[in-house]
Structure formats: structure tokens, C-alpha cells
Amino acid sequence: xxxxxxxxxxxxxxxxxxxxxxxDMLILHTSDWHLGxxxxxxxxxxxxxxxxxxxxxxxxxxxxxxxxxxxxxxxRAVPPVxxxxxxRRALRELTEITTVILTSGNHDGAARxxxxxxxxxxxxxxxxxxEAIGTPVEAGGAxxxxxxxxxxxxxxxxxxxxPARGEADLPTPxxxxxxxxxxxxxxxxxxxxxxxxxxxxxxxxxxxxxxxVTGAQASDSERDIQVGGVSSVSADxxxxxxxxxxxxxxxxxxxxxxxHRPQDISGASVPIRYAGSPIAYSFSxxxxxxxxxxxxxxxxxxxDIEVVPIPTLRGIAVLEGTMDELLADPxxxxxxxxxxxxxxxxxxxxRMVPRIREVYPHxxxxxxxxxQAPALAPAMTVRxxxxxxxxxxxxxxxxxxxxxxxxxxELALDVWAQLRGKDRQ
Numbered sequence: 001x002x003x004x005x006x007x008x009x010x011x012x013x014x015x016x017x018x019x020x021x022x023x024d025m026l027i028l029h030t031s032d033w034h035l036g037x038x039x040x041x042x043x044x045x046x047x048x049x050x051x052x053x054x055x056x057x058x059x060x061x062x063x064x065x066x067x068x069x070x071x072x073x074x075x076r077a078v079p080p081v082x083x084x085x086x087x088r089r090a091l092r093e094l095t096e097i098t099t100v101i102l103t104s105g106n107h108d109g110a111a112r113x114x115x116x117x118x119x120x121x122x123x124x125x126x127x128x129x130x131e132a133i134g135t136p137v138e139a140g141g142a143x144x145x146x147x148x149x150x151x152x153x154x155x156x157x158x159x160x161x162x163p164a165r166g167e168a169d170l171p172t173p174x175x176x177x178x179x180x181x182x183x184x185x186x187x188x189x190x191x192x193x194x195x196x197x198x199x200x201x202x203x204x205x206x207x208x209x210x211x212x213v214t215g216a217q218a219s220d221s222e223r224d225i226q227v228g229g230v231s232s233v234s235a236d237x238x239x240x241x242x243x244x245x246x247x248x249x250x251x252x253x254x255x256x257x258x259x260h261r262p263q264d265i266s267g268a269s270v271p272i273r274y275a276g277s278p279i280a281y282s283f284s285x286x287x288x289x290x291x292x293x294x295x296x297x298x299x300x301x302x303x304d305i306e307v308v309p310i311p312t313l314r315g316i317a318v319l320e321g322t323m324d325e326l327l328a329d330p331x332x333x334x335x336x337x338x339x340x341x342x343x344x345x346x347x348x349x350x351r352m353v354p355r356i357r358e359v360y361p362h363x364x365x366x367x368x369x370x371x372q373a374p375a376l377a378p379a380m381t382v383r384x385x386x387x388x389x390x391x392x393x394x395x396x397x398x399x400x401x402x403x404x405x406x407x408x409x410e411l412a413l414d415v416w417a418q419l420r421g422k423d424r425q
Contacts, residue, residue: 024296024297024298024303025065025066025140025141025142025296025297025298026062026063026064026065026140026294026295026296026297027064027065027066027067027068027139027140027142027144027206027294027295027296027297028055028058028059028064028066028067028068028292028293028294028295029068029070029253029255029273029275029292029293029294029295030055030067030068030069030070030275030278030292030293031069031070031071031072031105031210031255031256031257031258031274031275031276031277032070032071032072032105032257032258032259032260032275032276032277032278033048033051033069033072033073033074033087033277033278033279034072034073034074034075034107034277034279034281035048035073035074035075035079035083035086035087036074036075036076036079036080036082036083037075037279037281039280039281039282039316039338039364040338040364040365041364042338042362042364044279044281045082045086046313046314047279047312047313047314048086048278048279049086050311050313051278051279051310051313052086052089052090052093054310054311055090055094055278055292056090056093056094056097058292058308059094059097059098060097062294064098064294065098065099065139065140065141066098066099066100066101066139066140066142066144067094067098067099067100067101068101068102068144068206068208068255069100069101069102069103069257070102070103070105070208070209070210070255070256070257070258070275071102071103071104071105071106071107071108071148071149071208071210071257071258072105072106072107072108072210072257072258073087073102073104073105073108073113074087074107074108074109074113075107076107076109077107077108077109077112078109078112091124095121095123095124098123099122099123099124099125099137099139099140100123100124100125101125101127101137101139101144101146101208102125102126102127102146103126103127103128103146103147103148103149103208103210103257104127104128104148104149104210105148105149105210105257105258106149106151106210106258108128108149110128110129110148110149111128113126113128114126114127114128114129117129125137125139125146127146127147127148128148129148130148130150130155130158130159130185131158132146132148133145133146133147133148133159133185133188133189134185134188134189134191134192135192136192136193136196136205138203140297141203141204141297141298141299142203142204142205142206142252142297143193143196143201143203143204143205143206144205144206144208145189145192145193145205145206145207145208146208147182147185147189147207147208147209147210148210149210149211149258150178150181150182150185150210150211152174152176152177152178152180152181153176155181156173156174156175156176156180156181157170157171157173157174159174159181159184159185159188160172160173160174160184161184161187162174178211178212178231178232178233179232179233179234179237182209182211182233182237182242183233183237183242184242185209185242186207186237186238186241186242187241187242187243189205189207189241189251190241190242190243190247190250193205193241193247193250193251194247197247197248197249202249202299202300203299203300204252204253204297204298204300204301204302205249205250205251205252206251206252206253206254206255206295207238207251207253207254207255208255208256208257209238209254209256209257210256210257210258211232211233211256211258212231212232212233212258212259213232213233213234213235213256213265213267213272214232214233214234214235214265214267215235215265215266215267216232216259216263216265216274217259217261217263218259218261234267235265235266235267235268235272236267236268237268238251238254238268238270238272239251239268239269239270246269249300250270251270252270252271252297252301252302253270253271253273253295253302253305254268254270254271254272254273255273255275255293255295256272256273256274256275257274257275258274259274259276260276260277260280260281260282260285261274261276261285261288262274262275262276262288262289262290262291262293262307263276271302271305273293273305275291275292275293276288276290276291277290278290278292278310280315280316283316283318283340283365285316286316286317286318286340289309289310290309290310290312291307291308291309291310292307292308292310293305293306293307293308294306294307294308314336314337314338314362315333315334315336315337315338316337316338316339316340317334317337317338317339317340318339318340319334319339319340319341319342319360320341320342320344321342321343321344322343322344322345323343323345323349323352323355323356326341326343326356326359326360327355327356327359330359330360334360335359335360335361335362336362337362338362338363338364339360339362339363339364339365340363340364340365341356341360341363341365341366341367342367342368342369343356343366343367343368343369344369344370344371345368345370346370346371346372347370348368349368352366352368353366392412392416393409393412
């Protein structure tokens with residue numbers, strides 16, 4: 001059943017047009033779904049399905065008024081067919097029970113994602129055009145400002161608010177940086193928000209940027225967005241909204257996207273939070289609890305920020321130890337997880353990978369790294385007269401960490417005898 005919103009608006013002054021609102025509202029913040037992504041070749045489709053099923057149930061159970069998806073819904077500009085079908089199903093189920101606002105991230109193909117944006121149902125808002133920045137979506141009792149990912153080289157002219165130069169009478173392009181283009185975008189938000197405040201509207205305001213904010217902690221699974229060697233924007237930009245001084249009532253929450261580790265960012269008075277990705281996309285995220293964020297608002301402000309952990313279909317783990325340690329009485333939860341394993345025996349164990357995967361069937365990375373690196377002999381002058389068997393034994397000892405056994409040495413001698421026999425023939 002469609003939830004009846006607790007939001008009510010009334011005109012308190014017909015001349016001013018001021019609005020008043022009663023009832024708390026609930027907004028869900030998520031981002032970086034990266035549908036279509038794999039983990040070292042392993043499909044994550046089942047994990048994505050489990051997350052979407054859980055998310056829809058949570059939205060229904062908690063009576064969420066709006067869902068904000070802050071970019072990177074897909075992992076690449078042309079997503080695979082199964083990822084498209086998965087996203088279609090998620091949006092169909094969510095828009096039946098709430099309002100959804102989503103933006104494009106640096107992985108998404110903005111033009112494709114936003115192709116039918118102006119033809120969508122009122123419960124679905126897809127914002128991919130930078131020119132739309134500064135126009136809020138009124139949802140969940142708040143003024144929500146969607147902000148698609150801004151590639152500096154593509155928008156430094158179109159978003160420029162600098163004085164015109166030259167005969168073409170075009171604005172001077174913004175500096176080639178994320179700080180410059182996001183600052184210009186936030187000045188558009190500031191101008192619109194000032195108009196609402198001047199009219200007496202004090203509803204909470206939420207921005208949805210897709211960017212790297214200074215002070216955030218990255219992981220190995222985000223794509224580098226550096227321009228000119230700089231990838232970040234300062235946190236205090238969201239206080240001033242690109243101006244000289246903060247507004248009396250500016251932003252109340254920043255629903256950030258791009259980074260996959262859930263985290264709060266300091267450096268600004270407005271709460272800035274990355275919801276993070278719902279699924280781990282690299283082993284650097286091992287141990288990090290995935291979550292969504294629930295933001296409660298009243299008539300004028302954000303009153304509560306709740307972090308809700310996401311159940312994990314299959315965890316990820318990073319293990320290191322000798323073969324004996326790794327194979328002895330492994331933890332059941334770990335054997336069911338995606339695992340990256342480093343074997344630290346002095347010499348590479350026989351049948352290392354198949355033996356590991358007998359116990360850890362979802363081991364995606366298995367490498368050998370001796371706990372003590374073998375001491376390499378000093379470089380020797382290559383002599384044509386040097387016995388190849390001697391070279392082979394030295395190479396094996398340097399790389400394998402031990403000398404050849406008697407059986408291995410005999411096998412090597414047999415191989416060399418066969419090769420010499422072929423040479424004579």
C-alpha cells in the first residue's frame with residue numbers, strides 16, 4: 001500500500017507565500033551501486049539482488065518518503081543487459097512506494113542514463129544534466145538539490161559565472177579543477193535557496209554531489225578523478241555554497257556519492273556523509289560495514305541521522321599465513337566469503353592454489369610471498385661456457401627460497417638430457 005505522507009503545507013501569509021510544514025519525514029541516502037561490476041572476475045549479481053530486495057523491504061517497513069541515489073548506479077557507461085534489468089526492477093519497485101531521486105556519477109553514461117529524464121513519472125527524478133543544477137526537487141519535506149558528477153573539462157565553460165571576455169561575449173571558463181566547477185554549481189544552489197528563504201520557506205535543504213571531499217578515506221575500488229593532479233574539493237565549500245559567507249539557513253545535509261567506504265566528513269558545519277557502496281568492490285574494504293543512511297527531517301531542519309547496516313550475502317576477507325595455518329580449522333564464515341590469501345611458507349607449497357581452494361572455494365586471489373624474502377646472489381657475469389643446470393638451480397633457489405631437493409635435481413637433469421638429445425638430432 002502506498003504510504004500516505006505526513007507532510008502537510010499551509011499558506012501562512014498570502015502576500016509573502018510563506019509555507020509551514022508539520023510532521024517528521026524520512027529520507028534514505030545511498031549511492032555507488034555499480035551494477036554490473038565484478039570482484040576479480042566473480043559476478044556480484046546475487047549480492048546486488050539481495051541488496052535491492054532488502055532495500056525495498058526497508059523503505060516499505062520504515063515508510064521512507066524519498067530515496068536519494070548519489071551517482072554511479074552502473075559501473076560503466078554502457079552497462080550489461082542484466083545490470084539494466086536489475087536497475088529497472090529496483091526503480092519499478094521503489095517508485096511504487098516512494099519518490100526516487102538519482103544522479104549520474106563518473107562511472108555512469110550521463111547522456112544514456114538521462115535520455116528519458118523529462119518523460120518520467122513524478123515519483124522518479126533522474127538528473128544527469130549539469131544545467132539542471134540549482135533546481136530543487138521538493139521531496140520528503142525537503143528541498144533536494146541533485147548534482148550529477150561534474151567533469152571539469154566538460155563543464156568549466158557551461159557552468160562559468162565569470163565575466164565575459166573576447167568578442168564572442170562568452171563567460172571566461174572556470175579554472176580546470178573540481179573545486180572551481182563544484183563551487184560554481186553550488187553558487188547556483190545558493191541563488192535558488194536564497195529565493196526560497198526570502199519567500200519565508202525554511203524547509204531543510206539537501207545537496208547530492210558526486211565528488212571527493214577533502215578529508216575522506218578512499219579505497220582501492222574508486223576510479224581516479226584527478227584533474228591537474230588534484231581530485232578533491234574542500235568541505236567548507238558546502239557551508240558557503242561557493243559564496244563569501246554562509247547563508248543564515250543554508251544546507252542541512254550533504255548526501256555525497258563517489259567513495260565506497262561509509263563515512264562522515266569533518267571540516268564543515270553542515271553534516272557531510274558518504275553512504276558508501278552497498279557491496280564491497282575491493283579487498284581493501286574488508287572489515288568495513290556497508291550501510292545506508294536514514295535522515296529524519298522536521299519542518300525546518302535535519303533532526304536525526306541514522307546509519308543502518310546492510311546484510312551481506314557474501315563477505316570478503318584477507319588472510320595471510322603458512323599453508324598449515326591457513327588449512328587448519330578454518331572459520332566457517334570465512335570459508336563462505338570471497339577471500340584474498342597470501343601464503344607465507346619459505347618455499348612455494350606444492351599444489352598451492354588447488355589445496356587452498358579445496359578449503360576456501362571462493363578464494364579469488366592466492367599468492368605466495370615468503371615471510372622472509374630470499375637473499376639473491378650478487379649479479380654474475382654471464383659466460384657462454386656456464387652450465388645451464390647450474391643457472392637453473394641458482395634461479396630456483398633465489399625465487400623459491402630453498403635449494404632443489406634430490407628428486408627435483410634429478411628431474412631437472414633428465415629434462416636437460418632430453419633437450420640436449422633433441423639438439424643433437
